[in-house]
Amino acid sequence: MQAIKRYILVSICGILALVGYLKLSIFHKHAFPLGTRGERHIFLDSNELESFSADFIQSPRNRRETTSQNKKSRCRMETCFDFNLCKNGFKVYVYPLDTSHRLSTTYSKILTSFQESRYYTSDPNEACIFIPSIDTLDQDVLSQNYIHDVQTKLHNLPHWNNGKNHIIFNMYSGTWPDYVETIGFDIGQAMLAKASFSIGRYRPGFDISFPLFAKDHPQKGGERGYLTLSSNNIPSSRHYLMAFKGKRYLTGIGSETRNSLYHIHNSKDIVLLTTCKHGKGWQKKKDARCEKDNAEFDKYDYKKLLYNSTFCLVPRGRRLGSFRFLEALHAACIPVLLSNNWELPFSEVIDWNQASIWGDERLLLQVPSVVRSISQPKIFSLRQQTQFLWDSYFSSVDAIVGTTLEIIRDRFSTELSRSRNLWNMIPGAISILPEYSDVLESFPFYYGHLAMAPAAKFTAVIYATTPVISSSPLFRLLRNVARSANVEKIIVLWHCDIPPPPSHRWPPDLGVPVLVKTRSIKTISSRFYPYKEIETDAVFSLDEDALLTTDEIDFAFSVWRQFPERIVGYPARNYYWDGGKNRWSYTSKWSNEYSIVLTGAAIYHRYYNFLYTNFLASVLVKTVDQSSNCEDILMNFLVSHVTKLPPIKVTQRKQYKGMLVGGTNASKASTWLDQFHFAQREICVDTFAKVFGSMPLVRSKVRMDPLLFKDPVSNMRKKYRQIELV
Numbered sequence: 043m044q045a046i047k048r049y050i051l052v053s054i055c056g057i058l059a060l061v062g063y064l065k066l067s068i069f070h071k072h073a074f075p076l077g078t079r080g081e082r083h084i085f086l087d088s089n090e091l092e093s094f095s096a097d098f099i100q101s102p103r104n105r106r107e108t109t110s111q112n113k114k115s116r117c118r119m120e121t122c123f124d125f126n127l128c129k130n131g132f133k134v135y136v137y138p139l140d141t142s143h144r145l146s147t148t149y150s151k152i153l154t155s156f157q158e159s160r161y162y163t164s165d166p167n168e169a170c171i172f173i174p175s176i177d178t179l180d181q182d183v184l185s186q187n188y189i190h191d192v193q194t195k196l197h198n199l200p201h202w203n204n205g206k207n208h209i210i211f212n213m214y215s216g217t218w219p220d221y222v223e224t225i226g227f228d229i230g231q232a233m234l235a236k237a238s239f240s241i242g243r244y245r246p247g248f249d250i251s252f253p254l255f256a257k258d259h260p261q262k263g264g265e266r267g268y269l270t271l272s273s274n275n276i277p278s279s280r281h282y283l284m285a286f287k288g289k290r291y292l293t294g295i296g297s298e299t300r301n302s303l304y305h306i307h308n309s310k311d312i313v314l315l316t317t318c319k320h321g322k323g324w325q326k327k328k329d330a331r332c333e334k335d336n337a338e339f340d341k342y343d344y345k346k347l348l349y350n351s352t353f354c355l356v357p358r359g360r361r362l363g364s365f366r367f368l369e370a371l372h373a374a375c376i377p378v379l380l381s382n383n384w385e386l387p388f389s390e391v392i393d394w395n396q397a398s399i400w401g402d403e404r405l406l407l408q409v410p411s412v413v414r415s416i417s418q419p420k421i422f423s424l425r426q427q428t429q430f431l432w433d434s435y436f437s438s439v440d441a442i443v444g445t446t447l448e449i450i451r452d453r454f455s456t457e458l459s460r461s462r463n464l465w466n467m468i469p470g471a472i473s474i475l476p477e478y479s480d481v482l483e484s485f486p487f488y489y490g491h492l493a494m495a496p497a498a499k500f501t502a503v504i505y506a507t508t509p510v511i512s513s514s515p516l517f518r519l520l521r522n523v524a525r526s527a528n529v530e531k532i533i534v535l536w537h538c539d540i541p542p543p544p545s546h547r548w549p550p551d552l553g554v555p556v557l558v559k560t561r562s563i564k565t566i567s568s569r570f571y572p573y574k575e576i577e578t579d580a581v582f583s584l585d586e587d588a589l590l591t592t593d594e595i596d597f598a599f600s601v602w603r604q605f606p607e608r609i610v611g612y613p614a615r616n617y618y619w620d621g622g623k624n625r626w627s628y629t630s631k632w633s634n635e636y637s638i639v640l641t642g643a644a645i646y647h648r649y650y651n652f653l654y655t656n657f658l659a660s661v662l663v664k665t666v667d668q669s670s671n672c673e674d675i676l677m678n679f680l681v682s683h684v685t686k687l688p689p690i691k692v693t694q695r696k697q698y699k700g701m702l703v704g705g706t707n708a709s710k711a712s713t714w715l716d717q718f719h720f721a722q723r724e725i726c727v728d729t730f731a732k733v734f735g736s737m738p739l740v741r742s743k744v745r746m747d748p749l750l751f752k753d754p755v756s757n758m759r760k761k762y763r764q765i766e767l768v
Contacts, residue, residue: 117248119453122231124206128170132451134161135169137176137199146187148257148439149177152211155261155443158659161451166201171450172208174199181225182217193227205230209446213237213254214361219294221360235446238363239385246390247453250446253387253436254363262735264437266686267429268349269374283311284378284413285347286355288366290316290335292327299357299380299403304331306410313347314355315339348373352421353399353413355380371397371432376424378413380406388435391449391465397427427466433686434470438735444472467491469607473684478652486579486607486647487685496606499530500580500599500645505569507537508586510547515587517549523584524552525592528599530578532556537563565667569641570677572651579606581651585642593764598692601746602645609681609689610746611644617727617739625728626737628675630720637682637739639689641674650681662733665726671719672726679730679738688742693751693765 119125136156139145145153156162156173163169176195180187189195196202196210210232216222223243225236235250244251291297300316307314317339318324318332348354354370358381367387370377377398379386386394394400399416401409416424435445448471452459458476465471469487482488489495502523510516516534523529532554536542542558557575562568569583580602582595590598594612602610614636620627654663654677666673678689731737748762757763 117231117245119248122206122248123233123454124203125454127207128454130168130170132161132170132447132454133163133168134159134171134173134447135163135166135201136173139175143176143195144187144189145175145177146179146257148213148255148259149179149211151259151261151439152179152443155440156447158440159444159447160657160659161447169201170207170454171447172199172201174208174210178210178212178225178227180214181212181227182214183226184217185214196227196229202230205232208232209235209250209450211235211252213252216361218360221295223361233450237387238361240362240383241385242383244385250449251385251387251389252446253368253442254365255368255436255439255442256365260438260735262438262440262733263738264441264736265372266437266736267372267374267432269425269429279418280350280352282313282347282351284353284355284410285313285315285351285375286357286366287313287315287339287342287344287347288317288357289320289359290318291360292318292324292329292332294360296358296360299406302406303355303357304335305407309338312410313342313351315342315347348375351375352425353378355409357381358384358403368432368436371428371436374425374428376421376428378409380409388445388449391452391462391471392431392435393462393466396466397424397431399424430468430470434472440735441472448472469684469686473653473657475652475656477656478649484579484649486649489606496579496603496647498528498603499578500528500582501576501578501648502529502532502582502584502595503569503576504532504534504584504586505537505642506534506542506586509538509540510543515589519584519586519588519590520549520552520556522590522592523582523595524549524554526595526599528596529554529582531575533573533575534558535563535569536560537566537568566670566673567654567663567667569673570651570654572648572655576648576651579647579649580645581648582645583641583643588643590643591764591768593762594693594768597748597762597765598643598645601690601692605690606647607681607685608687609639609641609644609646609678610692611639611641611689612692613640613643614638614689614691615640615675616741617737620724626731628720628724628727634743635741636691636743637688637741638675638678639691641677644689646677646681650677653684654680659733662730665729669722669726671722672730675723675726676730679734682740683734683738686738686740688740688744690742690744690746692746693748693768694745 134156136153139153153173153175161171166172174196176192177187177189178192180189181192182188196205202208208230210225210229212225212234213236215225215236215238223238223240225234233248233250234245235252237252237254239249239251286303288300290300290303292301303314303316306312315335315338317336318328319336348369352375354366354373354375354377356364356366356370356377356379358364362381362384364381367377367379378401379398380401380403382403386392386398399413401412435441448460452471458480460471460474460476464474474485478484483492483494504516504519504523506516520532523532532552534542534556536558542560548556559573559575562571562573580599582599584590590612598610598612602608615638616629616631616633616636617626617638618629619625658676658680662676666676682688748760748765750760751762752766757766760766
């Protein structure tokens with residue numbers, strides 16, 4: 043009998059142990075999900091927070107809002123977007139501004155960016171996407187920018203159609219003291235581009251998680267990232283390991299995390315500063331730590347902390363998003379995110395694990411040990427990625443709006459969509475036009491990633507503007523180019539008032555096909571048109587009176603094959619700031635530094651012809667064509683804007699054009715030496731910088747010379763023998 047009792051007791055204990063183990067496994071699965079968000083398993087993952095949220099105790103109003111949100115959450119591109127409107131292309135229409143509607147500075151910038159986009163149309167019948175001119179950014183009812191009765195205004199829009207194909211923008215939703223995430227009006231079937239989006243309310247593949255940025259964020263250009271991408275030097279270690287300086291909310295949402303930061307602040311390598319001095323009546327709510335925290339807070343300068351810290355803590359504020367996120371990216375300070383459930387900006391395409399560290403608000407005390415454990419190579423990689431993402435997608439309102447448009451464009455045209463890898467590697471998806479090619483090796487940026495080299499052939503494109511005779515510089519150049527073993531084809535762009543000479547007048551037996559194009563050459567920008575006859579990746583651009591020898595041509599091509607994403611050539615120029623005229627200017631003075639390589643004797647990838655024609659703002663191309671000048675400068679602006687790199691000058695040649703024009707005995711300076719022509723170029727540099735919003739040109743002192751160049755050895759030992767004789 044005793045044995046039976048013991049058996050029953052053991053069985054009961056075993057069953058209880060099994061039940062306890064299963065419950066513990068379920069809890070562990072919820073509390074410690076590994077790998078659900080890439081490298082976020084360093085901390086507890088925040089995906090599971092919704093199951094423990096306050097949704098269990100909801101007011102009737104909150105339940106109604108949740109039910110409404112659940113209905114809207116069914117929206118996908120397939121169900122709430124009219125693809126038929128996009129059959130004629132991806133065009134964006136901005137509703138005319140109603141003067142009775144008040145616009146904030148920020149929303150005005152957003153609308154301007156849409157209107158200056160290459161996708162903009164003034165005809166709503168052509169539009170695929172519609173942007174309301176009603177400012178919905180600030181839906182905090184206590185804000186001075188709050189717009190009343192937004193829903194009625196939206197429903198009165200002539201093309202509203204329950205919001206289909208519309209984008210609604212919002213940065214601030216909810217108000218004191220709850221700061222709920224709902225924006226307070228029905229958006230119908232519109233896409234929502236919202237800052238501080240939570241994972242639970244974000245509709246993947248339909249909404250846009252929008253970045254929170256300050257009202258003084260630049261319209262165009264913006265400052266380059268603090269860590270220059272083109273630098274070859276490994277950045278030095280920073281004074282502080284991790285820093286934060288901001289408000290300490292004494293009560294209400296967001297206060298728990300910031301009130302706990304003092305636990306890991308050590309005043310040495312981890313400096314986390316908060317102040318109670320904000321809001322009305324803060325003194326009535328201050329606690330015992332406020333005086334000490336306020337005094338410590340005033341000792342440090344925010345920007346010095348930002349630019350001298352390796353990691354920047356980005357805790358949630360009243361809302362999930364924070365201005366510090368973009369500020370940290372710009373400063374090359376790796377964001378350490380403490381904002382559970384935040385859907386990060388442009389998360390649909392950006393892999394934030396490559397540029398940030400995820401924390402968990404519940405495990406704050408783990409943060410110091412985790413950031414200390416990250417290796418220096420990993421830190422360098424994270425910092426570089428912050429700079430790439432900042433420069434490509436966040437440095438200006440234009441960049442933010444452009445990124446938004448490109449994300450939506452990829453959605454509705456899946457066959458032309460860019461992969462997530464392209465979004466997260468230099469030069470970024472905005473610079474990749476999928477209409478050009480769907481093959482990576484067709485672009486100049488990925489040869490290194492693919493362990494490939496460009497093909498060993500180039501197409502010479504010669505720009506001709508003057509009549510020719512038998513001794514013409516054009517014919518001499520044709521012979522020199524044709525002697526190159528690397529040339530596949532020669533194209534002459536005949537931009538002249540008189541017809542080209544008949545075929546029997548051209549040099550015979552060149553051994554290379556020569557194609558003369560006349561009808562399509564109407565403007566000076568035509569020299570950069572993506573002609574279908576250019577079948578090689580390499581384009582050697584030449585003016586008709588360039589004096590290059592065959593060796594110079596071959597050597598420049600060999601250098602370009604090592605740097606296919608850049609312009610490589612001979613004549614170099616520079617820009618400078620003219621303080622007297624308060625503008626950017628242009629100089630041809632010989633110096634050791636340059637930022638422009640003129641395309642009268644330079645080689646580049648043919649993709650830049652496609653970008654020049656399809657990517658540049660129309661005002662830039664119009665400026666060039668109206669003046670019949672500066673097209674080479676504009677091409678340098680474009681390439682440097684995309685690559686963030688300088689061109690490459692080869693050998694020492696200062697002069698590349700002849701001083702005698704037309705073969706006559708009269709000495710006549712070439713057009714490029716004319717004073718008026720030069721003054722135009724000075725104005726062009728300033729005009730281009732204004733349109734780009736910043737100066738994209740990058741200065742360099744690098745010059746590529748052949749091996750044994752100018753060395754006191756026999757010329758017979760040198761591969762490019764003609765170069766030394768120039």
